[in-house]
Amino acid sequence: MTTQEIVDSKEMKVIVFQLMDKEYAISIDVVTTIEKVLSITRVPNTPDYVKGVINLRGVVTPIVDLRQRFGLPEKEMDDNSRIIIVTTEEFDVGLVVDMANDVIDIREDSIEPQPEVVGTIESEFISGVAKVERRLLVMLNLEKVLQPIKRVSNDER
Template sequence: MTEMLDQKEMKVIVFQLIDKEYAIGVDVVQSIEKLLTITRVPKTPPYVKGVLNLRGVVTPIVDLRERFGLEAKEMDDSTRIIIVTLPEFEVGLIVDAANDVIDIPVGSIEPQPGVVGTVESEFISGVAKIDKRLLVMLNLEKVLEPVKRGTSDEF
């Protein structure tokens, strides 16, 4: 799913939630936007903040802090919405900051650690150790699973 460079490196977008850095493959990232006006939609889970009209496309917006059960934070100038495109739909992810785009050696990615009791552990596909940085690799299919199920009270 993620773009490989010579099968040895993977290009990812690094973003931040609280004091942790997370990464997702650039191949699914459509754009990174500053905070825009979000229209609330009734009967959606609390982590679905609503929708926004982005260049003529109505896109659901998910607050990753709330999705992971992390403490809420007032949105500010560094808050970003990462628009990701998956085979079935497009969705925006609210993050504290979008830090950079880097190439990760595939060999530096370790399987998901066996962390018990963390809410976000089910959303992790692996962990990459780059120099002194620890990047949590997200499994977007798991993160967005309830969002794409499409029941009457979910997006």
Template sequence: MTEMVEQKELKVIVFQLVDKEYAISVDVVQSIEKLLSITRVPKTPSYVRGVLNLRGVVTPIVDLRERFGLEVKEMDENTRIIIVTLKEYEVGLIVDAANDVLDISIESIEPQPEVVGSVESDFILGVSKVGKRLLVMLNLTKVLEPVKRSLSDEI
């Protein structure tokens, strides 16, 4: 009976970019780090801020604001780097703030509303209403696919 309940809910990390809240499954999140020293890598897309050595693993770092075509801002004490693992690679995502860990009902996830001209729309799985909050569910595979390609081209 417990397995049925678990399948109906998804545990997510909620983070902020500008004035929107986004969510990704905790299954892919390795850690959430405060601002760390990032080393720039030449010939990578502008949204790839560089790499950092995190506990002996060299991890590429992506600025999600820049990836989504949003206004880039200076990092501050609220800035976090969410380390995610997808299949065989690990990537850090720079976000404005990491807010919560929530359980959301899978049934509450709706398809993304059609928004013409939204740069980030290709990266969205759907949206979920949690109380008065609207969470944008990210498709990390699409967000990170060019990062994986550009880094393998450099190696």
């Protein structure tokens, strides 16, 4: 890669988090805060992966368990578990993850399109895969992950 190609390549900051043994990433632009697990109030008649809501500094925020959303085995929340609060155009939502690892810069040209993986529920939620040194980061498509929640939120307005 030439020096000019490196200069032309845009970088983006991402939050890296873990579910089971895979590392995922979302753009830091949509992340408001990362919280330790707080008391979650269950809400009736919501999908199983919507754990409930929390009151975060006066804002009632729905909480989504990404393990359940992706059809992965459930895991009790522990000291490493985190809630990543993300902001969409319509509302804030918290994503329960096993661990929030770090914030890194990745070059946009290091993100490859979503691989054709047959039979995995989570594949519809992936926007691409980033290769960073020896790591493979699965880039989430938050729009798809949160789609049903948006419908519920909009219907209630």
